[in-house]
Amino acid sequence: MNVLLTGGAGYIGSHTAFALRQTGFTPIVLDDLSQGRKSAVKYGPFVLGDVGDAAGVRALCATYRPVALIHFAAFIEVGESVAHPGLYMDNNFNKSVRLFDAARACGVDKVVFSSTAAVYGAPESSAPIRETHPLKPINPYGESKLKAETYLRAVEGLRSVTLRYFNAAGAAPLAEAIGEAHEPETHLIPNAVLAGLGLKPAIKLFGTDYPTPDGTAVRDYVHVMDLAAAHVAALRYLLADGATDVCNLGTGRGVSVREVIDAAEKTLGRPVPVVEEPRRAGDPSHLVADVSRAKERLDWQPQVMLSQIVESAAAWHGSAMYSQRQIK
Numbered sequence: 014m015n016v017l018l019t020g021g022a023g024y025i026g027s028h029t030a031f032a033l034r035q036t037g038f039t040p041i042v043l044d045d046l047s048q049g050r051k052s053a054v055k056y057g058p059f060v061l062g063d064v065g066d067a068a069g070v071r072a073l074c075a076t077y078r079p080v081a082l083i084h085f086a087a088f089i090e091v092g093e094s095v096a097h098p099g100l101y102m103d104n105n106f107n108k109s110v111r112l113f114d115a116a117r118a119c120g121v122d123k124v125v126f127s128s129t130a131a132v133y134g135a136p137e138s139s140a141p142i143r144e145t146h147p148l149k150p151i152n153p154y155g156e157s158k159l160k161a162e163t164y165l166r167a168v169e170g171l172r173s174v175t176l177r178y179f180n181a182a183g184a185a186p187l188a189e190a191i192g193e194a195h196e197p198e199t200h201l202i203p204n205a206v207l208a209g210l211g212l213k214p215a216i217k218l219f220g221t222d223y224p225t226p227d228g229t230a231v232r233d234y235v236h237v238m239d240l241a242a243a244h245v246a247a248l249r250y251l252l253a254d255g256a257t258d259v260c261n262l263g264t265g266r267g268v269s270v271r272e273v274i275d276a277a278e279k280t281l282g283r284p285v286p287v288v289e290e291p292r293r294a295g296d297p298s299h300l301v302a303d304v305s306r307a308k309e310r311l312d313w314q315p316q317v318m319l320s321q322i323v324e325s326a327a328a329w330h331g332s333a334m335y336s337q338r339q340i341k
């Protein structure tokens with residue numbers, strides 16, 4: 014069965030393509046390579062194009078007849094979204110509208126959508142966040158994703174599962190030669206590993222006076238192959254006539270910035286240089302998912318915990334494949 018996978022040349026998309034292939038689906042990747050790498054598309058056909066090009070999407074659907082759409086393609090940098098909100102509204106919302114409409118017109122009526130914890134904005138408490146938490150994004154990135162989510166649920170005749178990820182990290186086994194390669198890289202785990210490997214001078218630790226056990230911010234890191242498995246589970250759920258739903262994806266376990274740094278140092282056997290900085294505006298003390306709904310609806314459970322997440326990231330970022338990532 015063919016599945017249309019937008020953003021499949023990127024980080025989470027390429028890992029999901031691998032998981033789809035392993036479970037008997039064929040991912041048809043649509044990506045404009047604004048971020049991803051063609052070399053990461055290895056589990057099915059590649060179509061170079063923009064998700065906002067409705068005619069292109071219709072042509073792709075006519076050729077490959079996908080049974081469902083998994084929509085990853087987006088811009089993902091919060092800071093860039095604050096500087097260029099129009100760019101984010103256009104790429105993440107307007108183009109998603111055109112994509113959903115074009116797919117629907119071609120008879121593709123099942124959609125799995127990549128959303129984010131950023132739709133919740135500042136959490137009301139330090140407790141794990143449920144899907145019923147108020148939706149109040151505090152930056153244009155979160156706003157653009159929330160608008161796309163809302164539109165998707167409003168399209169008549171479409172059934173969808175929206176997946177709100179917390180922090181994705183780690184990589185597939187090295188033999189697959191895929192991994193995280195954002196430009197610029199702003200995420201903590203890759204940056205801690207890169208600093209420990211001497212490939213970046215140091216990481217910035219923003220805030221050491223949070224109301225957490227060690228004073229640093231607590232987040233929920235989920236392994237990218239666990240995320241990929243959740244997409245396969247959501248696809249199967251929709252193919253089995255499951256109703257439209259929204260699920261958080263994380264581990265349900267909070268980990269502090271210091272714990273991540275300690276794990277990176279232990280894995281690499283060398284120190285991670287750190288520069289302490291004040292808290293950043295808008296960064297809450299805790300952002301942890303309540304994942305009980307994904308377990309219940311999708312029969313999905315995260316399998317990989319922090320030490321293995323960091324180990325797989327260290328293997329990838331220390332490899333020659335990562336150092337050649339600029340080669341598209």
Ligand SMILES: NC(=O)c1ccc[n+]([C@@H]2O[C@H](COP(=O)([O-])OP(=O)(O)OC[C@H]3O[C@@H](n4cnc5c(N)ncnc54)[C@H](O)[C@@H]3O)[C@@H](O)[C@H]2O)c1
Nearest residue numbers: 020022023024025044045046047048049063064086087181
């Ligand atoms: N990385 C995380 O921790 C994280 C957390 C929460 C949510 N998400 C969501 O997951 C999705 C994937 O994130 P990622 O980390 O893999 O990002 P990524 O940048 O590695 O991948 C995104 C891919 O989409 C492509 N793309 C962007 N705009 C496009 C367009 N208009 N047409 C065609 N292709 C386009 C890029 O070229 C890239 O290959 C995004 O929707 C993001 O919002 C990511």
